[in-house]
Amino acid sequence: QVMLLLVILLGVGLNSAAAAKLGVVETEGGLVEGQSYRMSLFRTVDVFKGIPFADVPGKWEKPKPHPGWSGILKATKYRDRCLQVTLLQTKTQGSEDCLYLNIFVPQGSSLSTNLPVMVYLFGGAFLLGASNDLAILGDSLYDGKEMADRGKVIIVTVNYRVGTLGFLSTGDSRLPGNYGLWDQHAAISWVRRNIAAFGGNPDNMTIFGQSAGAASVSFQMLSPYSKGLFRRAITQCGVALSPWALQRNPMGLTKKIARKVGCWRSDEDEMITCLKMSDPAGLTMAGKIDVLLILGKGTVMDLLELAPVVDGDFIPDDPSRLFHNAAQFDYMAGVNSMDGHIFAGVDVPSINSEKHVTTVEQVKGLLAGLTKEKGNAAIDSAFSVYSSNWGSAPEQALVKKTVADIETDFLFLVPTQIALQLHANNSSGANTYSYLFNMKTRIFVFPKWVEAEHAEDLQYLFGKPFSTPLVYFPRHRDLSGYMIAYWTNFARTGDPNRGESRVPVPWPTFTKYRRPYVTINHKMSKSSVRYAALCYILLLLYFSVF
Structure with a gap:
């Protein structure tokens, strides 16, 4: 009888554990119902896929409110990505009907309420990507279940327009550009208005993103339209100051795309009318990366053309002059130690290659390509900084690593450090935090000296070592746990050290006068906290694109 009673009690316990489930949720557009996924004995995550946050957008128009729906929207499938080129750029994929978001809500034995909310913006060079991108062993890379469950936060992933339809601009009111940024803003605003019904706290929202998604987060912080919209921001491997994140000659690019789709006219208004009548798929293909640009005269930098612009509205001025708008947001930013390696491999x-030598001339050539506006003196000075530890006969591995470091500094590290400094200088009571992610690469085809490649942080942040354990080791689960703890603590309190999760090392704040950063990997200790060296100031001078 005692055993029977225990079995009954256990059954009741399990049922009540499974009972915490949102079911049908009322949003401004209508009723939605998701799916519940069991994470452990007493924990589940409610997942809502494909909720519309805006109507089907008109071509080169700002997003409009969704008209709503009748009945219950079954939010159980990811929706199409926005129209874009495929990774190999041979064709297009996706749809113009693409402004949807996905919500991941962790549940215990009782329904969650007042949870911190984290809204994720994907990367992809403003050219491609989706909120459910890159399926790895069946799960989207940006599947938010592990992060939501382990950090006790709501994760939201959103789609936005990319490529020609998201970022083409004439640099004036005829085609102002930044449509993808307006989509992101519409999604963040929708979350603020509706997330309470899902158990979230609309007054405690963090936006975060990687690469072009990180630059997007940065632009959202700097826009006057974001005042009071969210509380914190995290940029991973990209900021609005990154040289690839802003198109400074939008009309030149628009004319180039017009030529490709047969819309070239000497009269600009006629050209724009023709573009507006053009086939969306053809326009999208016309925006693909033109690899021929690089041959003999350029760098990867010159390939990344479609990007946000200073439109006098959403981005009213050069991003470097807008940090007063970001003063109220807590801010965490960092890069991967070899963010630039994949791009350096295209340039040099x-x-x-084990067989081929990398020469001093190639290193200087790369510096020349990256600092075109600075003249020869800057090239020589920068080269002397980078080669200072080479000795008289440097090993090839050191020279090759230097090339990757140069590209990392120029495209990612220096702009991020400037953004952190400008945030700290302008901050009014908000916190600033700096990090360097330097876990060794898991991409075995790369040389032994390669550390953390661009985008390698994402698998750990989104908990892949837990959801697909067979392809990871315990050290990867340690790192994943550390990152989820820091990120979700920061979202909860504005301080990565304080929250629901224990962290391995206290992370000091970055201030106007002190520039500590934490190095994030699987072996974290007190020595993981370091300070930016003096040569960093020199690099700011050499590489600053302002």
Whole structure:
């Protein structure tokens, strides 16, 4: 009888554990119903996929409110990505009907309420990507279940327009551009208005993103339209100050795309009318990366053309002059130690080859390509900084690593450090935090000296070592746990050290006068906290694009 009673009690306990489930939720557009996924004995995550946050957008128009629906929307499938080129750029994929978001809500034995909310913006060079991108062993890379469950936060992932339809601009009111940024803003605003019904706290929202998504987060912080919209921001491997994140000659690019789709006219208004009548798929293909640009005269930098612009509205001025708008947001930013390696491998292919030598001339050539506006003196000065530890006969591995470091500094590290400094200088009571992610690469085809490649942080942040344990080791689960703890604590309190999760090392704040950063990997200790060196100031001078 005692055993029977225990079984009954256990059954009641399990049922009540499974009972915490949102079911049908009322949003401004209508009723939605998701799916519940069991994470452990007493924990589930409610997942809502494909909730519309805006109507089907008109071509080069700002997003409009969704008209709503009748009945219950079954939010159980990801919706199409926005129209874009495929990774190999041979065709297009996706749809113009693409402004949808996905919500991941952790549940215990009782329904969650007042949870912190984290809204994620995907990367992809403003050219491609989706809120459910890159399926790895069946799960989207940006599946928010592990992060939501372990950090006790709501995760939201959103789609936005990319490529020609998201970012083409004439640099004036005829085609102002930044449509993808307006989509992001519409999604964040929708979350603020509706997330309470899902158990979230609309007054405690954090936006975060990686690469072009990080630059997007940065632009959202700097826009006057974001005042009071969210509380915190995290940028991973990209900021609005990154040289690839802003198109400074939008009309030149628009004319180039017009030529490709047969819309070239000497009269600009006629050209724009023709573009507006053009086939969306053709326009999208016309925006693909033109690899021929790089041959003999350029760098990867010159390939990344479709990007936000200073439109006098959403981005009213050069991003470097807008940090007063970000003063109220807590801010966390960092890069991967070899963010630039994949791009350096395009600019100087010999760095990834055992057989081929990387020469001093190639290193200087890369510096020349990256600092075109600065003249020869800057090239020589920068070269002397980078080669200072080479000695008289440097090993090839060191020279090749230097090439990757140069590209990392120029495209990612220096702009991020400037953004952190400007945030700290302008901050009114908000916190600033700096990090360097330097876990060794898991991409075995790369040379031994390669550390953390661009985008390698994401698998750990989204908990892949837990959801697909067979392809990871315990050290990867340690790192994943650390990152989820820091990120979700920061979302909860504005301080990565304080919250629901224990962290391995106290992370000091970055201030106007002190520039500590934490190095994030699987072996974290007190020595993980370091300070930016003096040569960093020199690099700011050499590489600053302002």
